[in-house]
Amino acid sequence: MHRTKVRIVEDALDANNTIARANREDFDRHGVTVVNLMSAPGAGKTSLLEQVLAKPSAMRVGVLEGDVQGSLDAQRLAALHVPVVQLNTGSGFGGECHLDANMVRSALPSLPLDELEMLVIENVGNLVCPAEFRVGEDARVMVSSVAEGEDKPLKYPLMFRACELVVINKIDLLDHVDFDLDKYLHHLDSVHPGVERLLVSARTGEGVDVFGEWLGARAGRPLALEA
Amino acid sequence: MHRTKVRIVEDALDANNTIARANREDFDRHGVTVVNLMSAPGAGKTSLLEQVLAKPSAMRVGVLEGDVQGSLDAQRLAALHVPVVQLNTGSGFGGECHLDANMVRSALPSLPLDELEMLVIENVGNLVCPAEFRVGEDARVMVSSVAEGEDKPLKYPLMFRACELVVINKIDLLDHVDFDLDKYLHHLDSVHPGVERLLVSARTGEGVDVFGEWLGARAGRPLALEA
Numbered sequence: 001m002h003r004t005k006v007r008i009v010e011d012a013l014d015a016n017n018t019i020a021r022a023n024r025e026d027f028d029r030h031g032v033t034v035v036n037l038m039s040a041p042g043a044g045k046t047s048l049l050e051q052v053l054a055k056p057s058a059m060r061v062g063v064l065e066g067d068v069q070g071s072l073d074a075q076r077l078a079a080l081h082v083p084v085v086q087l088n089t090g091s092g093f094g095g096e097c098h099l100d101a102n103m104v105r106s107a108l109p110s111l112p113l114d115e116l117e118m119l120v121i122e123n124v125g126n127l128v129c130p131a132e133f134r135v136g137e138d139a140r141v142m143v144s145s146v147a148e149g150e151d152k153p154l155k156y157p158l159m160f161r162a163c164e165l166v167v168i169n170k171i172d173l174l175d176h177v178d179f180d181l182d183k184y185l186h187h188l189d190s191v192h193p194g195v196e197r198l199l200v201s202a203r204t205g206e207g208v209d210v211f212g213e214w215l216g217a218r219a220g221r222p223l224a225l226e227a
Numbered sequence: 228m229h230r231t232k233v234r235i236v237e238d239a240l241d242a243n244n245t246i247a248r249a250n251r252e253d254f255d256r257h258g259v260t261v262v263n264l265m266s267a268p269g270a271g272k273t274s275l276l277e278q279v280l281a282k283p284s285a286m287r288v289g290v291l292e293g294d295v296q297g298s299l300d301a302q303r304l305a306a307l308h309v310p311v312v313q314l315n316t317g318s319g320f321g322g323e324c325h326l327d328a329n330m331v332r333s334a335l336p337s338l339p340l341d342e343l344e345m346l347v348i349e350n351v352g353n354l355v356c357p358a359e360f361r362v363g364e365d366a367r368v369m370v371s372s373v374a375e376g377e378d379k380p381l382k383y384p385l386m387f388r389a390c391e392l393v394v395i396n397k398i399d400l401l402d403h404v405d406f407d408l409d410k411y412l413h414h415l416d417s418v419h420p421g422v423e424r425l426l427v428s429a430r431t432g433e434g435v436d437v438f439g440e441w442l443g444a445r446a447g448r449p450l451a452l453e454a
Binding site: 040041042067068069070072095096097124125126127128129145147148149151152154155156157158170172173176177178203 | 267268269294295296297299322323324351352353354355356372374375376378379381382383384385397399400403404405430
């Protein structure tokens with residue numbers, strides 16, 4: 001029983017990686033750098049994108065919004081005249097808790113890839129399963145809110161290991177929450193030694209420019225797909 | 228392909244409900260009221276339990292801690308001399324993102340059920356899949372942090388619909404976050420009209436006694452398993 005389950009899971013991940021490679025080839029053909037943006041619910045992915053995308057940029061960025069249900073975040077970004085496509089995962093049983101390569105593939109025809117230099121895929125809010133499914137991205141970024149507590153890298157290590165950048169958001173709350181930043185960074189380095197990290201506040205705008213620069217630099221040198 | 232997937236999912240949920248009923252019979256035989264405590268990562272489930280369980284109580288409460296990895300939360304509660312058992316979901320591929328009835332069943336032999344009046348099952352931090360799996364509980368409680376934003380009931384409706392009580396935590400942060408409580412409650416009522424709700428702060432202790440009373444009242448009148 002348990003062996004069967006493991007085999008089904010392995011087959012599913014193999015199929016996912018095959019489709020992720022096909023996505024990646026399409027992205028490369030169009031010269032689009034793709035960032036998979038992940039976090040727990042309410043860590044501030046959309047607010048951060050709003051801040052970054054509201055500023056004038058030489059780079060044309062599109063967004064693929066993954067949500068169990070609804071299009072609230074897509075509407076927020078569309079208000080900034082960003083090309084945005086909504087992908088709902090709720091057609092399964094109560095909703096898939098992550099995006100996979102096939103869901104992303106199904107959205108490609110709706111995306112103006114030939115007009116974009118970068119595509120940000122905003123994943124479903126979840127610190128577990130999104131880390132397990134490559135979708136054809138060049139880089140994975142996670143947003144971690146200081147309101148969530150300093151123990152999160154130890155409790156969800158795969159997510160913190162899977163990303164190339166950890167954006168530590170809501171630093172405007174540091175004086176109001178029990179969050180020891182040094183301890184958090186120690187935990188982070190224990191699960192992903194030396195991973196890049198940025199301190200930002202999507203609310204006050206602090207650090208947002210640096211995140212924008214990081215994204216811009218990514219568009220110049222795409223990473224290899226480790227699917 | 229899609230039909231097959233749906234059928235596998237339906238079978239899995241059927242099997243889960245069968246095991247959930249067996250768990251429930253065991254809990255009933257021992258006179259233990261069981262609460263399934265769910266939330267996003269870092270919403271404050273463990274901090275809330277620490278506050279409730281640190282106070283003298285006529286009721287003996289045990290805790291089953293569900294985590295992908297580690298035993299940090301179990302250690303925090305064990306320090307209060309609460310009987311606590313750790314259940315790690317990380318033996319699968321990167322870690323299951325929820326508890327299911329069979330995982331809970333595997334932990335029953337480690338729990339001193341005949342010494343308890345209440346068992347709190349602290350689920351994996353996730354607003355999607357935990358809502359889909361009954362584990363044999365009498366009641367489901369979710370903790371929702373004001374730092375996560377007022378749109379969460381609309382974005383994760385199944386979770387907000389699945390519970391009998393919504394504990395709105397971190398109200399000490401209300402002056403420091405962009406969270407319109409009236410709007411949140413309006414969203415909550417739109418997905419689960421009239422669901423019980425409590426405002427608390429596990430940090431300052433505000434409202435914690437009321438939550439403790441709610442749990443005590445539950446132990447007197449168990450709900451029917453709607454598996």
